[in-house]
Amino acid sequence: xxxxxxxPRFDHGSRVPGWDESVDLSKDPAVVPxxxxxxxxxxxxxxxxxxxxxxxxxxxAVIPALHDAQHLHGWCSPEAIQQVAAVMQLTPAxxxxxxxxxxxxxxxxxxxxxxxxxxxTNISCSLRGADDLYEAMIAASAGHPEIDVxxxxxLGACDIAPMASVDGEYIGPLxxxxxxxIVEDLQAGRQVLxxxxxxxxxxxxxxxxxxxxxxxxxxxxxxxxxxxx
Amino acid sequence: xKLLFAGIDEPGxxxxxxxxxxxxxxxxxxxxxxxPDEVLASxxxxxxxxxxGAGFRMGQKASFLPRGDMDKYLVCNADESEPGTFKDRxxxxxxxxxxxxxxxxxxxxxxxxxxxxxxxxxxARQADILEAAIAEAETAGYIGEDILDSQHSLxxxxxxxxxxxxxxxxxxxxxxxxxxxxNPRLKPPFPAIEGLYHGPTLINxxxxxxxxxxxxxxxxxxxxxxxxxxxxxxKLVSVSGDVQRPGNYExxxxxxxxxxxxxxxxxxxxxHEVKFWFPGGSSAPVLTKDDLxxxxxxxxxxxxxxxxxxxxxxxxxxxxxxxxxxLKLAKFYAHESCGKCVPCxxxxxxxxxxxxxxxxxxxxxxxxxxxxxxxxxxxxxxxxVLGDAMAMPVGSMVEKFRAELEAEIEAARERAGTGELxxxxxxxxxxxxxxxxxxx
Numbered sequence: 047x048x049x050x051x052x053x054p055r056f057d058h059g060s061r062v063p064g065w066d067e068s069v070d071l072s073k074d075p076a077v078v079p080x081x082x083x084x085x086x087x088x089x090x091x092x093x094x095x096x097x098x099x100x101x102x103x104x105x106x107a108v109i110p111a112l113h114d115a116q117h118l119h120g121w122c123s124p125e126a127i128q129q130v131a132a133v134m135q136l137t138p139a140x141x142x143x144x145x146x147x148x149x150x151x152x153x154x155x156x157x158x159x160x161x162x163x164x165x166x167t168n169i170s171c172s173l174r175g176a177d178d179l180y181e182a183m184i185a186a187s188a189g190h191p192e193i194d195v196x197x198x199x200x201l202g203a204c205d206i207a208p209m210a211s212v213d214g215e216y217i218g219p220l221x222x223x224x225x226x227x228i229v230e231d232l233q234a235g236r237q238v239l240x241x242x243x244x245x246x247x248x249x250x251x252x253x254x255x256x257x258x259x260x261x262x263x264x265x266x267x268x269x270x271x272x273x274x275x
Numbered sequence: 276x277k278l279l280f281a282g283i284d285e286p287g288x289x290x291x292x293x294x295x296x297x298x299x300x301x302x303x304x305x306x307x308x309x310x311p312d313e314v315l316a317s318x319x320x321x322x323x324x325x326x327x328g329a330g331f332r333m334g335q336k337a338s339f340l341p342r343g344d345m346d347k348y349l350v351c352n353a354d355e356s357e358p359g360t361f362k363d364r365x366x367x368x369x370x371x372x373x374x375x376x377x378x379x380x381x382x383x384x385x386x387x388x389x390x391x392x393x394x395x396x397x398x399a400r401q402a403d404i405l406e407a408a409i410a411e412a413e414t415a416g417y418i419g420e421d422i423l424d425s426q427h428s429l430x431x432x433x434x435x436x437x438x439x440x441x442x443x444x445x446x447x448x449x450x451x452x453x454x455x456x457x458n459p460r461l462k463p464p465f466p467a468i469e470g471l472y473h474g475p476t477l478i479n480x481x482x483x484x485x486x487x488x489x490x491x492x493x494x495x496x497x498x499x500x501x502x503x504x505x506x507x508x509x510k511l512v513s514v515s516g517d518v519q520r521p522g523n524y525e526x527x528x529x530x531x532x533x534x535x536x537x538x539x540x541x542x543x544x545x546x547h548e549v550k551f552w553f554p555g556g557s558s559a560p561v562l563t564k565d566d567l568x569x570x571x572x573x574x575x576x577x578x579x580x581x582x583x584x585x586x587x588x589x590x591x592x593x594x595x596x597x598x599x600x601x602l603k604l605a606k607f608y609a610h611e612s613c614g615k616c617v618p619c620x621x622x623x624x625x626x627x628x629x630x631x632x633x634x635x636x637x638x639x640x641x642x643x644x645x646x647x648x649x650x651x652x653x654x655x656x657x658x659x660v661l662g663d664a665m666a667m668p669v670g671s672m673v674e675k676f677r678a679e680l681e682a683e684i685e686a687a688r689e690r691a692g693t694g695e696l697x698x699x700x701x702x703x704x705x706x707x708x709x710x711x712x713x714x715x
């Protein structure tokens with residue numbers, strides 16, 4: 047017989063974290079926070095109220111509200127959740143259950159105003175070297191805690207594989223030399239790898255050019271929408 | 276023949292001015308002059324099948340909605356997350372008004388006054404463009420009360436998701452739009468009867484709705500002449516992976532697959548050849564190089580044991596191993612499984628473990644049978660098809676590339692020095708060797 051395969055375990059012998067931490071039944075359950083005693087930044091309150099007004103049911107605004115709170119706090123911190131809960135009149139537990147479901151809502155601490163770099167490592171990108179690109183991106187961003195690099199599932203831009211989304215801007219095709227420039231551009235606060243941005247790319251279909259003007263799509267409209275996130 | 280992609284690269288097509296100059300919103304005027312039933316009949320005559328994955332006839336789906344005065348909803352599924360698919364992104368980014376026009380016409384046909392576009396959160400730029408286009412259309416009176424002095428009123432809200440593949444599944448999308456975790460619902464009732472906020476809901480993909488204005492312009496019967504008898508019209512195909520010119524191509528359904536992969540997308544790089552390909556996104560069972568002459572349409576691909584799905588061709592050439600692709604695929608579905616149904620939640624994770632076992636040199640050829648049986652247990656046993664979407668391609672890889680996987684098992688055992696086959700600890704028994712599991 048070959049040696050037994052080691053199974054990772056916690057000190058207390060279980061493979062499940064928190065199995066021995068019982069619920070403190072003497073504590074009150076978290077209730078809907080009282081708007082009168084929960085301070086909420088005015089701008090955030092207005093954003094959430096605007097979102098709620100768009101839907102027949104205010105609950106539909108949960109994702110937009112958490113997005114806004116995350117933008118303000120850097121992540122869906124207990125404080126952020128508390129504020130959203132106060133405005134929307136929902137329990138913090140409900141909001142936490144939603145926040146933990148979605149990949150773009152951060153439930154672990156991240157610095158305020160950080161940059162999101164999602165490197166697509168799904169099939170089409172990995173066939174073209176996305177795993178090496180991800181490694182290079184991690185290496186290039188070492189020492190920059192404000193740049194949050196994550197490998198991401200298919201971002202829907204396999205035509206520019208391997209690619210990454212930097213604060214929502216799609217760039218590609220990238221090679222392993224590009225991550226260093228991405229970090230440079232982010233630090234300088236300028237457009238990231240403008241030459242490789244998806245929005246300037248023409249359709250691959252040769253027939254699509256029929257009837258369209260010959261001039262390339264002007265990279266001019268980008269300035270206004272740049273600061274939206 | 277280009278419909279959706281005609282002049283798609285024209286600068287400024289995302290603005291109302293250019294879109295109108297190119298004849299935009301003419302179909303809406305024409306549709307509003309017709310009775311809703313006539314519009315619906317035209318869509319039915321066109322034979323248009325859903326472009327999101329299932330290929331269900333749009334006219335039929337719309338006709339399932341109950342008639343009469345009640346809160347009905349139209350939801351445009353723009354949560355394009357199927358690996359390899361990027362057609363809707365290009366449409367929304369370059370021609371957002373085409374989508375809006377399609378939504379207004381479809382809602383008129385089905386008697387709907389509230390519409391939502393659920394766009395995936397990662398498409399931030401596309402969402403900004405759509406939002407601007409919606410505002411323009413509202414100002415111009417294409418959305419709102421009494422559109423173009425007709426009886427039709429419509430409100431349209433853009434809803435941004437937050438990154439979850441499962442929200443592309445229609446009922447998961449509805450839950451997410453209601454502000455919940457995106458867990459799929461039990462069907463029936465189907466969304467056409469009970470969907471968003473318990474109201475009858477028509478859910479269609481971006482490309483499907485974008486096609487509607489063209490159907491109204493041409494007439495349903497004329498549109499049906501394109502493509503094949505059961506797969507009418509044109510289709511955007513996203514070609515990616517090991518091809519020289521990846522991108523979106525608009526083809527007439529029924530075009531030979533070889534023509535798409537080689538003539539349009541340029542085929543695999545010099546010196547390589549196609550090993551296998553996914554015809555309809557990563558959820559479709561793989562086809563091999565012997566299947567390249569199959570016509571690209573719903574029924575021919577179904578007959579070949581695969582599916583057209585979302586219309587995304589991913590080509591894998593001979594420089595990659597089947598194991599590498601299968602593991603990527605399984606990890607993706609394991610990550611994205613919402614965890615509601617056991618066969619999917621457990622099955623996807625076990626498949627990842629079994630594939631990793633092959634890689635680490637701990638597997639035996641027996642594991643392939645176990646893997647195939649796990650896939651069989653997933654298919655058809657869950658509320659939605661996310662589990663099936665892993666089980667079908669992985670199952671097809673085990674079936675079609677068994678010899679290669681067996682050789683890989685051998686080679687990995689050799690590399691790892693795992694020893695003779697009789698020393699193998701069968702999967703699931705390994706825990707006993709790590710000591711007893713404590714009882715709490």
